[in-house]
Amino acid sequence: xxxxxxxxxxxxxxxxxxxxxxxxxxxxxxxxxxxxxxxxxxxxxxxxxxxxxxxxxxxxxxxxxxxxxxxxxxxxxxxxxxxxxxxxxxxxxxxxxxxxxxxxxxxxxxxxxxxxxxxxxxxxx
Numbered sequence: 001x002x003x004x005x006x007x008x009x010x011x012x013x014x015x016x017x018x019x020x021x022x023x024x025x026x027x028x029x030x031x032x033x034x035x036x037x038x039x040x041x042x043x044x045x046x047x048x049x050x051x052x053x054x055x056x057x058x059x060x061x062x063x064x065x066x067x068x069x070x071x072x073x074x075x076x077x078x079x080x081x082x083x084x085x086x087x088x089x090x091x092x093x094x095x096x097x098x099x100x101x102x103x104x105x106x107x108x109x110x111x112x113x114x115x116x117x118x119x120x121x122x123x124x125x
Contacts, residue, residue: 026062033061 031038032047
């Protein structure tokens with residue numbers, strides 16, 4: 001077993017990593033990313049043992065990413081009008097008719113199918 005697999009096995013066996021402690025762990029990790037000395041030494045060692053992401057020593061603070069997306073969602077989005085289509089209306093009507101035909105086969109095709117293996121009126125070969 002290599003070092004990464006051993007760490008993954010240890011983390012899976014760790015009782016701290018469950019849904020009940022998610023907020024606590026997130027807060028501790030945020031504090032670690034901002035200022036590692038602000039958390040207890042045991043947590044510093046724990047987070048130091050995490051594998052590097054894309055060769056970087058530190059991860060991006062999650063609160064910064066969340067703040068960015070909150071600000072992005074709050075911006076009024078410019079609504080653009082759909083581009084005018086050069087397709088003529090007759091072509092569009094034909095497409096609608098084809099889709100209606102396909103839909104009819106899907107919903108009504110079983111009425112015309114002869115798939116009952118117990119039907120006595122069918123010929124036996």
